[in-house]
Amino acid sequence: MSQPSEAREAVGDYKAGWHDPENSTIRFDFGLSEQVVRDISELKSEPEWMTEMRLKAYRHFVDRPMPNWGNTEILEGIDFDNVCYFLRSSDQTGESWEDVPEDIRNTFERLGIPEAEQKWLSGVTAQYESETVYHSIREDLEKQGVIFLDMDSGLREYEDIVKRYFGTVIPFSDNKFSALNTAVWSGGSFIYVPKGVSVEMPVQAYFRINAKNMGQFERTLIIADEGSSIHYVEGCTAPTYSTDSLHSAVVELIALPGAHIRYTTVQNWSNNVYNLVTKRGVAHEDSKIEWVDGNIGSKLTMKYPAVILKGEGSHAEVISVAYAGAGQHQDAGAKVHHLASNTTSNILSKSISKDGGRGSYRGMAKIMPKAENCRMNIVCDALILDEGSRSDTYPTMEVGNASAHCEHEASVSKVGDEQLFYLMSRGHTEAEALGMIVNGFFEPFTKELPMEYAVELNKLMALEMEGSIG
Amino acid sequence: MSGEKPILVISNLHVGIEGTEILKGIDITIPSGEIHAIMGRNGSGKTTAANVIMGHPSYDIEDGDVQLSGESILDLEPWERSRSGVFLSFQYPQAVPGLQVGNFLRKSVSSVRGDDAAKGAAFREDLKNAMSKLNIPSSFLSRYVNDGFSGGEKKRFEILQMMLLKPRLAVLDETDSGLDIDGIRTVAEGINEVVRGTENGALIITHYSRILEHVQPDRIHVMIGGKIVASGGPGLASLLEENGYDWLEERVAEGDVFE
Numbered sequence: 001m002s003q004p005s006e007a008r009e010a011v012g013d014y015k016a017g018w019h020d021p022e023n024s025t026i027r028f029d030f031g032l033s034e035q036v037v038r039d040i041s042e043l044k045s046e047p048e049w050m051t052e053m054r055l056k057a058y059r060h061f062v063d064r065p066m067p068n069w070g071n072t073e074i075l076e077g078i079d080f081d082n083v084c085y086f087l088r089s090s091d092q093t094g095e096s097w098e099d100v101p102e103d104i105r106n107t108f109e110r111l112g113i114p115e116a117e118q119k120w121l122s123g124v125t126a127q128y129e130s131e132t133v134y135h136s137i138r139e140d141l142e143k144q145g146v147i148f149l150d151m152d153s154g155l156r157e158y159e160d161i162v163k164r165y166f167g168t169v170i171p172f173s174d175n176k177f178s179a180l181n182t183a184v185w186s187g188g189s190f191i192y193v194p195k196g197v198s199v200e201m202p203v204q205a206y207f208r209i210n211a212k213n214m215g216q217f218e219r220t221l222i223i224a225d226e227g228s229s230i231h232y233v234e235g236c237t238a239p240t241y242s243t244d245s246l247h248s249a250v251v252e253l254i255a256l257p258g259a260h261i262r263y264t265t266v267q268n269w270s271n272n273v274y275n276l277v278t279k280r281g282v283a284h285e286d287s288k289i290e291w292v293d294g295n296i297g298s299k300l301t302m303k304y305p306a307v308i309l310k311g312e313g314s315h316a317e318v319i320s321v322a323y324a325g326a327g328q329h330q331d332a333g334a335k336v337h338h339l340a341s342n343t344t345s346n347i348l349s350k351s352i353s354k355d356g357g358r359g360s361y362r363g364m365a366k367i368m369p370k371a372e373n374c375r376m377n378i379v380c381d382a383l384i385l386d387e388g389s390r391s392d393t394y395p396t397m398e399v400g401n402a403s404a405h406c407e408h409e410a411s412v413s414k415v416g417d418e419q420l421f422y423l424m425s426r427g428h429t430e431a432e433a434l435g436m437i438v439n440g441f442f443e444p445f446t447k448e449l450p451m452e453y454a455v456e457l458n459k460l461m462a463l464e465m466e467g468s469i470g
Numbered sequence: 471m472s473g474e475k476p477i478l479v480i481s482n483l484h485v486g487i488e489g490t491e492i493l494k495g496i497d498i499t500i501p502s503g504e505i506h507a508i509m510g511r512n513g514s515g516k517t518t519a520a521n522v523i524m525g526h527p528s529y530d531i532e533d534g535d536v537q538l539s540g541e542s543i544l545d546l547e548p549w550e551r552s553r554s555g556v557f558l559s560f561q562y563p564q565a566v567p568g569l570q571v572g573n574f575l576r577k578s579v580s581s582v583r584g585d586d587a588a589k590g591a592a593f594r595e596d597l598k599n600a601m602s603k604l605n606i607p608s609s610f611l612s613r614y615v616n617d618g619f620s621g622g623e624k625k626r627f628e629i630l631q632m633m634l635l636k637p638r639l640a641v642l643d644e645t646d647s648g649l650d651i652d653g654i655r656t657v658a659e660g661i662n663e664v665v666r667g668t669e670n671g672a673l674i675i676t677h678y679s680r681i682l683e684h685v686q687p688d689r690i691h692v693m694i695g696g697k698i699v700a701s702g703g704p705g706l707a708s709l710l711e712e713n714g715y716d717w718l719e720e721r722v723a724e725g726d727v728f729e
Contacts (some may be wrong), residue, residue: 219572383478417560424548425524426574426631428582432549436577440568440614 011334031081034058037183044152044186047159057172062129064176067302070362071329071430078274083246085184085217143333146199146230147192154190156160161192165223169252169280169308177276181217181250188218188249193228193259202231202264202450210451224259224287231262233450245273247298253281255289257311262290266453268460269298271328277303280335283343285311292448293320295330296460304362306335309343309374316345321445324357324389325464332381332393333362338404341372349380350445352438354464361410362394369400378408383441385415385434435462474546475540475640477502477639477671478523483534485522491532492518493500494696502539505661507682509707510693511715516675520643524558525551540678555670559628559645565616566673571627571715572611575626575634582635595723597642600633603663604656621648629660640664640672658684679707692728694719702728 037058043052050469066075141148147158155162192198224230247269255261261281269275273299281289291305307316322330330353336345351359361380382391393410415437423433437445439458446454478500485493492515500506510516511634522529525548535542540639543551566574575597580588587612601608604626616624626644632640642661646654658681665672674687682690682704690706691698699722700706706728710718723729 181501228530416564419550419564419566420564421524421526422560423566425552425560426578426635427549427552428578429547429549436569436574437566440566443568443570443614 004340006468015052028091030084032058032083032085032184036085037046037364040184040186043086044155046155047163049163050155053167054183054185055171057179058184060173061176061179061183064173064179066176070302071300071358074274074329078246080246086186087456128174133199141199141203144197144199145194145333146197147190148203149190149225151188151190151221152186154221157212158190159331162190162221163225165221165252165254167252169254169282170278171249174278176365177248178250179276181248181278181356185217185219185250186214188220188251188263189222189232189234190220191222191232193222193224193230195225196227197225198228199230202233204235216245216249218249220249221254222252222261222263223254224256224261226256227258229260231264233264233453235268235453235456245270246271247275247277249277249279251277251279253289254302255283255287255314257285258287259284260288260290263305264292264449264453266294266296266449266457267298267301268296269301271297271299273424276300277301277302279303279307280306281316282308282310283314283316285340286313287311288315288317289318291320291334292445293318293332294445294457295320295332296457297323297325298328298330300329300331302331302334304335304364306337307345309336309338309340309345309371311343312340313342314340315343318346319348319445320350320446322349322359323354323461323464324351324359326355326357329358329360331360331362333360333364334378335364336366336376338365338367338371338374338376341370341374343374345369345374345376347376347378348444349378350441351380351382352385352389352441353391354385356386356388356390358390358392360392360394364396364398365406366398367401367404367406371401372399372403373405374403375405376407378406380410381441381448382410382412383415383438384412385438396412431466432462434463438465443466475502476500476537477504477539477669478600478673479535479537479540480519480523481535481537483522483536484532485521486517486530486532487518492529492696493522495534496693496696496698498673498691498698500671500673502671503665503667503706504688505665505672505674505684505685505692506540506689506691507674507676507687507707508691508693508698509676509679509710510697511677515696516677517643518696520558520561520641520673523551523639523641524548524556538625549581552635557632557635557637557640559625559632559642561642561644561647563616563619563624563628565614565619567614569615569714570605570611571613571615575611575631578631579634598632600660603633604630604660606630622650622653625649625653625657629657632664633660636664640670641675642672644677645674646676646678651680654681655684657681661685663703679711682707692718700726700728 037054041054064241170178172179222232253261253263283289289307293305295301305318309316316336318334320332322331322332330351333349334347347363353359359382363378365376365378368375380393384391391412395408397406399406419437420433423436425429438461446457476499478495480498483493483496506514531544536544538554538556576588606626625648628645645657661672662685664670686704690702692700
């Protein structure tokens with residue numbers, strides 16, 4: 001255990017920064033080797049093909065150089081030998097809330113999960129360390145034939161579906177971190193929505209990194225069969241630790257013809273976390289994939305939710321916000337590839353930087369030569385709160401078909417003294433006024449969130465603004 | 471108690487910005503229940519006076535004092551002044567994209583008048599009444615503060631805020647500019663409602679006398695070159711309207727007093 005004061009000093013004033021005593025049943029030594037990969041797979045009693053895939057991915061990870069773009073300086077600071085790649089914090093998945101160990105339950109209760117569930121959740125899987133410890137599905141979901149499991153259970157119980165889709169959207173060779181994830185993944189969600197089924201309520205999972213130097217490599221796979229729809233919500237907070245944590249998830253979405261998947265993320269990592277996530281969906285004919293992605297905290301986030309518009313008439317929506325405070329770099333954006341005709345996409349990206357933080361928009365929008373009558377619309381806005389903070393935009397558009405209709409708008413603004421004075425003249429302190437401006441800037445994102453997330457995000461930003469006033 | 475003291479006393483106020491003196495010794499006293507007006511051309515220092523009363527951080531107070539009901543407010547931050555009962559209707563209200571009018575009004579009322587004033591049926595009733603008096607449709611509440619508002623909508627929104635915040639002292643900076651005649655009448659009714667028959671006060675800053683016909687201020691102060699050159703009753707506004715500022719300046723130079 002590190003000294004609390006030392007931890008605070010190292011990572012700053014993180015508002016959700018508590019942690020439980022580590023009560024891990026199984027913990028691997030630090031560092032990664034082929035044996036560690038084999039051991040993880042064996043411990044989970046996985047089928048041979050998964051073990052093989054993990055090993056191939058591991059070898060690719062070792063051979064693959066670090067990305068030479070993004071914030072290479074911070075990336076090079078990752079010490080892969082100083083990461084624990086597997087940790088199991090309770091022996092088995094709890095069947096009901098009461099079965100979950102008490103200290104773990106305390107953590108969840110502080111996150112407000114049981115109450116939230118009563119109000120609006122249709123199901124909860126909460127990832128604690130590497131595996132799911134609590135998992136409930138409401139009866140109506142089961143009755144509809146929806147499968148909602150943690151990924152490990154998904155592989156055990158629905159091996160044929162997993163084998164068919166796992167790694168098809170994001171192969172391990174996609175990038176260094178997708179290779180790492182494929183080698184050592186643990187936990188995450190597995191969802192299958194049968195044909196024609198609409199899941200009315202958002203389905204939620206809550207992720208949290210608790211152990212020091214704990215890499216978290218969750219793997220999520222969502223398949224929405226023809227004409228079905230689902231809204232999946234994940235929220236993340238991480239407690240305070242004095243050394244760096246690595247979070248490298250892979251999320252694959254498959255929207256079969258006519259299906260609709262919305263994937264909402266609000267992440268609030270403590271500012272020593274490397275958040276290097278690959279998210280991608282494939283949209284078949286007349287389907288729709290929406291990424292709603294909020295990034296707060298972390299040391300470095302590199303995340304570009306992607307949609308491959310494979311089927312004619314499919315649609316992509318990527319709405320993201322990023323908040324970069326002191327010592328943080330949010331390198332976020334979106335990627336859309338129009339492979340088929342009559343496909344449409346909207347990208348809205350908003351970033352705020354403060355106290356020397358850096359927000360970058362990085363986008364890749366591509367229309368293939370054979371794709372006729374495609375439309376894409378990209379808007380990126382940046383708000384800079386003080387002098388030393390930074391915002392950059394790296395947009396790439398490749399339009400291979402002349403019938404395409406493309407729009408790109410970018411703006412950078414600063415908070416003005418007159419705007420602050422106006423709000424202060426209505427009885428609001430400077431911090432409150434700043435909070436109003438910032439939350440207003442994020443509003444196009446916030447209004448897409450389930451109510452409780454919107455409230456939580458607004459509170460969080462207001463807290464951040466309080467800290468900024470001297 | 472507060473009724474015995476003037477709502478606003480500005481005494482010998484000297485104000486500069488970046489080394490240039492803009493207000494060169496202003497004296498204005500507004501007894502409670504009265505509405506006063508400052509008239510003057512562009513650049514005479516009217517807006518500076520309004521901003522200084524509200525506490526704009528860009529100005530340097532070189533001398534003098536501003537008192538609200540006998541207490542100096544110069545050391546207070548803008549929000550503290552607001553919570554003490556000062557309100558400024560801005561000449562150029564600022565847009566805050568993403569901040570909904572309804573939320574903003576509730577938060578402002580809560581900050582200025584306390585949480586209870588911003589809750590429940592009483593607040594909703596208040597809001598409904600004020601909006602209907604100002605001919606503001608309820609769809610307005612879900613728009614963003616001053617974002618894409620027309621000139622007239624901005625001014626009406628300022629008055630709506632004034633009516634809900636119920637200030638002791640309302641300062642209205644060029645609230646009539648950009649309004650048609652119906653708008654001016656509506657705004658004037660709002661000002662009268664906040665001040666007449668109360669212990670509150672208002673200071674209207676304008677360069678036209680149009681709004682004054684509807685408000686009937688108790689006193690008019692004419693500002694030229696950072697000084698009040700003449701003060702008088704309502705008749706002063708019409709004299710000014712007929713003859714112009716040059717004429718007034720000459721008469722003042724010749725020693726006329728417009729009481």
